[in-house]
Amino acid sequence: MFPFRDHNPSRRMPFVTYGLLAANILIFLAYFPALDGTRDLFVFYQTWGMTPANVSQGMEVQTLISSMFLHGGWMHLIGNMLFLWIFGDNMEDAFGHIPFLAFYLLTGIAASAAQILWDPSSIVPNVGASGAIAGVLGGYLLLYPKARVDVLLIFVIIFRIITVPAWIVLGLWFAIQVFSGFAVNTSGGGVAYWAHAGGFVAGVLAALPYWMGRGAAAFWRRTDYHPPHPETRYSRSNIPLVRRK
Numbered sequence: 086m087f088p089f090r091d092h093n094p095s096r097r098m099p100f101v102t103y104g105l106l107a108a109n110i111l112i113f114l115a116y117f118p119a120l121d122g123t124r125d126l127f128v129f130y131q132t133w134g135m136t137p138a139n140v141s142q143g144m145e146v147q148t149l150i151s152s153m154f155l156h157g158g159w160m161h162l163i164g165n166m167l168f169l170w171i172f173g174d175n176m177e178d179a180f181g182h183i184p185f186l187a188f189y190l191l192t193g194i195a196a197s198a199a200q201i202l203w204d205p206s207s208i209v210p211n212v213g214a215s216g217a218i219a220g221v222l223g224g225y226l227l228l229y230p231k232a233r234v235d236v237l238l239i240f241v242i243i244f245r246i247i248t249v250p251a252w253i254v255l256g257l258w259f260a261i262q263v264f265s266g267f268a269v270n271t272s273g274g275g276v277a278y279w280a281h282a283g284g285f286v287a288g289v290l291a292a293l294p295y296w297m298g299r300g301a302a303a304f305w306r307r308t309d310y311h312p313p314h315p316e317t318r319y320s321r322s323n324i325p326l327v328r329r330k
């Protein structure tokens with residue numbers, strides 16, 4: 086189930102979201118094609134990725150930031166940028182440009198902290214914007230639980246686009262991270278599930294002041310848990326219908 090757009094329009098240009106998208110893509114293109122599959126790539130990740138064993142000992146703390154702008158492959162980059170594209174603009178619209186940037190970076194650091202707490206002795210470098218983007222997802226869930234999200238549902242050979250509330254998409258995503266974190270031992274490599282889960286929880290907590298400042302539960306009740314503005318409506322197809330004469 087792959088989300089590819091929401092029905093929640095922004096009122097202002099999301100400059101920070103666009104900047105984060107550009108930074109992640111350009112940094113990836115600057116190193117990955119040249120180093121892909123080489124020992125130099127491993128050394129690069131060791132230098133700029135977040136290694137829990139080092140950070141837990143007070144070393145290489147700058148990698149808490151640098152690791153957010155690195156990715157392990159094309160699908161890693163594309164998946165992260167898709168989620169940032171769908172949900173980042175609305176969080177930036179709610180918080181404002183600079184507060185959203187601070188929110189993004191702080192939840193990314195919190196995500197790394199969660200992974201360090203889970204496995205402080207790991208010597209595997211962690212890379213990716215996933216933790217910070219998980220923070221965006223957590224904040225979005227708190228503010229717009231019933232925002233409509235279009236997802237591509239793939240079941241074997243059946244492809245179908247369905248529209249579901251954000252709480253289903255994001256709640257399921259979070260549940261998968263927690264379940265996978267307990268079920269899969271990632272100390273030898275793989276996906277940092279606890280960074281995802283930690284970033285998500287940090288996003289919810291960081292968005293609480295905004296939510297409470299607008300009435301907390303009353304903020305939800307005023308719009309029945311939907312965004313407080315008209316939703317975007319998409320036509321079923323952009324292909325013109327040609328009728329027979």
